[in-house]
Amino acid sequence: MRPMASTAFDLKGKTVFVAGHRGMVGSALMRRLAREQADLLTVSRSEVDLRNQAAVNAWFAAKRPQAVFLAAAKVGGIVANNTLRAEFLYDNLAIATNVIQAAHANGCEKLMFFGSSCIYPRLAPQPLREDSMLTGPLESTNEPYAIAKIAGIKMAEAYRSQYGADFISVMPTNLYGPGDNYHPEYSHVVAALIRRFHEAKVSGAGSVVVWGTGTPRREFLYVDDLADACIHLMKTYSSPELVNIGTGEDITIADFALVVAAVVGYRGEISFDPSRPDGTPRKLLDVSRLAKLGWRATTSLEDGIALAYRAYLDEKQRCRQSRFARPEQNNYVARSEIDLAKSRAIKE
Numbered sequence: 001m002r003p004m005a006s007t008a009f010d011l012k013g014k015t016v017f018v019a020g021h022r023g024m025v026g027s028a029l030m031r032r033l034a035r036e037q038a039d040l041l042t043v044s045r046s047e048v049d050l051r052n053q054a055a056v057n058a059w060f061a062a063k064r065p066q067a068v069f070l071a072a073a074k075v076g077g078i079v080a081n082n083t084l085r086a087e088f089l090y091d092n093l094a095i096a097t098n099v100i101q102a103a104h105a106n107g108c109e110k111l112m113f114f115g116s117s118c119i120y121p122r123l124a125p126q127p128l129r130e131d132s133m134l135t136g137p138l139e140s141t142n143e144p145y146a147i148a149k150i151a152g153i154k155m156a157e158a159y160r161s162q163y164g165a166d167f168i169s170v171m172p173t174n175l176y177g178p179g180d181n182y183h184p185e186y187s188h189v190v191a192a193l194i195r196r197f198h199e200a201k202v203s204g205a206g207s208v209v210v211w212g213t214g215t216p217r218r219e220f221l222y223v224d225d226l227a228d229a230c231i232h233l234m235k236t237y238s239s240p241e242l243v244n245i246g247t248g249e250d251i252t253i254a255d256f257a258l259v260v261a262a263v264v265g266y267r268g269e270i271s272f273d274p275s276r277p278d279g280t281p282r283k284l285l286d287v288s289r290l291a292k293l294g295w296r297a298t299t300s301l302e303d304g305i306a307l308a309y310r311a312y313l314d315e316k317q318r319c320r321q322s323r324f325a326r327p328e329q330n331n332y333v334a335r336s337e338i339d340l341a342k343s344r345a346i347k348e
């Protein structure tokens with residue numbers, strides 16, 4: 001195995017581009033980076049669609065960021081991944097190739113690429129070690145997303161080996177927190193459960209259905225913990241080796257549903273719908289490399305879910321109050337509407 005080099009990379013005074021700054025991860029990075037005295041650069045999708053190579057090249061040539069967090073991506077839960085297979089492959093490949101190449105061509109000193117635990121083979125030994133990438137078949141429901149992410153990781157690695165670029169890749173586990181997507185069909189499990197339990201509590205419904213059998217085991221990380229880990233690695237880590245970011249602990253979906261229901265205050269029945277896909281049976285990251293690099297998660301699941309639920313309620317409130325807000329500025333309503341519009345367009 002190649003050595004894991006450590007270097008000091010000070011963010012203070014640097015121009016730092018957060019790609020995907022309005023997303024769940026990007027906005028957590030923006031919150032955390034506010035403490036680094038960096039000069040933060042962002043650009044909205046309406047100004048620069050990161051799938052558009054010419055637009056990306058022009059923006060990078062004009063701004064020349066010294067550091068890049070590549071947290072823009074087409075992201076979604078199991079149904080979105082499995083339904084919008086072409087979009088998940090195309091968007092994520094295009095974003096990764098355009099941004100990594102433009103960063104290299106415009107003198108970027110350091111780039112962090114965001115992969116995902118989905119890149120590991122479906123039946124890889126658990127907990128998932130970084131070196132299990134490309135050792136077996138992927139989970140079919142998210143294969144297009146995983147293939148695009150693996151291509152991004154390989155690009156970062158190739159630019160490092162060929163040009164000496166200081167590009168690193170991190171593999172976050174399942175994330176949750178402020179800025180999550182609460183789309184009824186396309187969200188990840190945490191947002192989906194917060195929304196369903198909340199709506200059942202408010203409407204007085206006596207039963208909530210959880211997708212799948214409830215038996216798969218998953219690991220969940222609060223997104224502000226992720227952002228803290230990323231800043232730590234950006235400042236101290238330089239190596240082609242991937243770094244998993246997680247808590248190192250997993251829980252069954254059934255037990256997790258009980259935690260979310262308790263935090264939300266839903267007291268009705270919880271049943272399971274086995275006709276919905278379970279996805280991979282277990283997904284727990286081996287976080288020993290991250291621990292050796294000096295970082296571990298600090299937010300408990302209960303505390304994190306309580307913070308995420310608070311953020312969900314705040315966003316609903318903000319949404320009700322801002323009648324004249326542009327819909328794309330609103331995660332709760334607009335991300336649903338945008339995705340619904342897209343899925344309608346796909347069906348037509």
Ligand SMILES: NC(=O)c1ccc[n+]([C@@H]2O[C@H](COP(=O)([O-])OP(=O)(O)OC[C@H]3O[C@@H](n4cnc5c(N)ncnc54)[C@H](OP(=O)(O)O)[C@@H]3O)[C@@H](O)[C@H]2O)c1
Binds near residue numbers: 044070116
């Ligand atoms: N969420 C998780 O559980 C999880 C787990 C592991 C890894 N990750 C990785 O973490 C990264 C961020 O995920 P996230 O959860 O923050 O996703 P997210 O909330 O959906 O945010 C994605 C961001 O990317 C932007 N984006 C997407 N397509 C774009 C395009 N064509 N041009 C410009 N911007 C575009 C979005 O812009 P708009 O605001 O305009 O939509 C949004 O700001 C991704 O690489 C993802 O693979 C996430």
